[in-house]
C-alpha cells in the first residue's frame with residue numbers, strides 16, 4: 456500500500472513546465488516575454504547575451520497552454536456597480552506583485568455567467584487580488600485550494616449597494 460500523497464508527488468514535480476523553481480541553463484531568455492533566467496531565477500530588467508538558451512518561462516507557458524494557476528471569480532450587484540474600481544484594484548495588485556516576482560501575472564479577464572473571472576499564472580496572485588478587493592470593499596471572500604494547494608479558486612461576492620452620501 457502506498458502512502459505517498461498527491462501533495463508530495465507535486466512537491467517533487469520539478470519536471471513540470473510550470474514549476475517555478477525548475478532549473479534552466481544560464482543564461483536562458485524567455486522567447487515569450489524576454490525575461491532572463493539569472494542566478495537561479497527569472498529576473499526583470501536584464502538583457503540576455505547573444506546566443507543565450509531560449510525557452511518559455513513558466514508564466515508564458517501557462518499563457519500559451521491557457522492553464523492558469525489561480526482564478527478569481529467576482530460577482531454581485533455591488534461588483535457590477537463598482538466594476539472599474541475593483542478591476543483597477545486587481546490590476547494594481549498584479550503590477551505590485553510582478554515588480555517583485557515577474558512570473559506572477561494576470562492571464563485573462565473575462566465575463567462569465569454571473570460576473571467576471573480573472574485568471575492568474577499562480578495561486579499567490581489570485582489570493583493576493585482577492586484579499587486586496589476584500590480589504591477595500593468588504594463583501595465575502597472564499598478561497599479554495601486544490602491540486603495539492605497549487606491551484607486556488609478565489610470567490611469574492613458582494614451584493615449590497617452603498618448608502619448614498
Ligand SMILES: [Zn+2]
Nearest residue numbers: 485488512515
Ligand atoms: Zn516568459
